[in-house]
Amino acid sequence: MSINDQLAFVVRNDAATSADPVVAAEQATLIEPLARPLSGVVRVPGDKSISHRSVLFSAMAEGASHVSGVLDSADVRSSIGAVRALGAEVNLEKRPDGSLAGDIRGWGGLGPSQPEGAIDCGNSGTTVRLLMGVLASWDITVELTGDDSLRRRPMRRIAAPLELMGARFAPEGATTLPLSITGTRGLAAISYDSPVASAQLKTAILLAGIFASGTTSVHEPAPSRNHTELMLPGFGVDVEAAPGEASVAGGQSLHACDVDVPGDPSSAAFMACAAALRPDSTIDIENVSLNEARIGFARVLERMGADITLKPTGSAGEEPCGTISVSYVEHLRSCEVVGREIASLVDEIPVLALVAAHAEGTTVFHEVGELRVKETDRLAAILEGLSKLGVRAWAEGDDLHIEGKPGLVVPEGLVFDSLGDHRLAMTWSLVGFTGAHPVSIRDFEAVRVSYPGFRADIERLAK
């Protein structure tokens, strides 16, 4: 089956399950304790952020880009579906390791074509927010929508700066999806003080800035992930970047480029935390991006006393990569995670919170308000999940406090709800995989958003 047929197949299947949310929510998956400690070597799938960018930047470029190691997950398929609807030719094949590889011929100077209907970005915040930046510089009107979760997430943060540049949104003042964007060839550059450390916001502005008149710059309250700044030069776009700021001169264009996507540190974090929680485990996670803007979780585990080492082995494009090795230790201690670090581990906070629940002392994650506007309100979900474990956790303003319980004995018969959030599905499944009793997870299938092979990978490590 070609990837295009597979895409159609998966889209139909997704529609079949999500059409009846009541049935989907009722389905619970039993997660049983791993029979053995985790040991050996694992390769996690391609990085989601870099996979999205490889697809979107190739679609914007003149010529055919070759991409490999691309994550095959529901979110990345949303980006693939979007660029195909806009006229890019996507010819990707599934490789034996489960990744996608092949060519993407972009629209280049011709610009995207008018899609027939609304573009459905599914569950993917990265797809829709980056797409707004892509569309801002073309004279077409495109309607954007997403699933229930994405339709609740804030979009004004992207629309506001793009409006300053000259794009228009309807309905006027739209804060959420569905909305439509009308771009213009006459965008004006801006210098933008971003209210949040968000790589999605930064990227949307920079992508629009490539086609604006003048130099567009973004200043952030703390540095967010920098994959866009690292990748655009490969597509022939000059970007000036320093931690917390980036700028791009207008009047440039993208040219086809080869992109090899390294393993996803956010997926690796689940394996690392599983090894940190399951006695006698020792694992190596190979070929992971070791980009400092992404490995905050490893720094936090180190500070908690975990046995974790990062060994650089090379690079994929401008991304440093290497092996993350983790061995179980009996005693973990609490730590403080300051606001400036949060962007480097934002998607890993649910699973780090679970580790903190096992550590001695009170761990504090400062300034984690962004968790409230992810796929679900992850702050509320963490508090609720930890209370099921009998662990005291509370929010003070935007700070998350977790009073750890070394030797925590998890009650029997726990049922968690992923709320359709992939990071929560994987986090609560670790309670079952690494603990003494099985747990049930409602809508465990949400893992397909970022790590479809998660269960198979963790079970293989424990064989």
Ligand SMILES: O=C(O)C1=C[C@@H](OP(=O)(O)O)[C@@H](O)[C@H](O)C1
């Ligand atoms: O740029 C990206 O690829 C992402 C940025 C982060 O979101 P924000 O930009 O909203 O912080 C992160 O949570 C998301 O999973 C992916």
Ligand SMILES: C=C(OP(=O)(O)O)C(=O)O
């Ligand atoms: C927040 C996430 O992704 P997105 O914003 O792209 O939906 C995530 O992957 O945890």
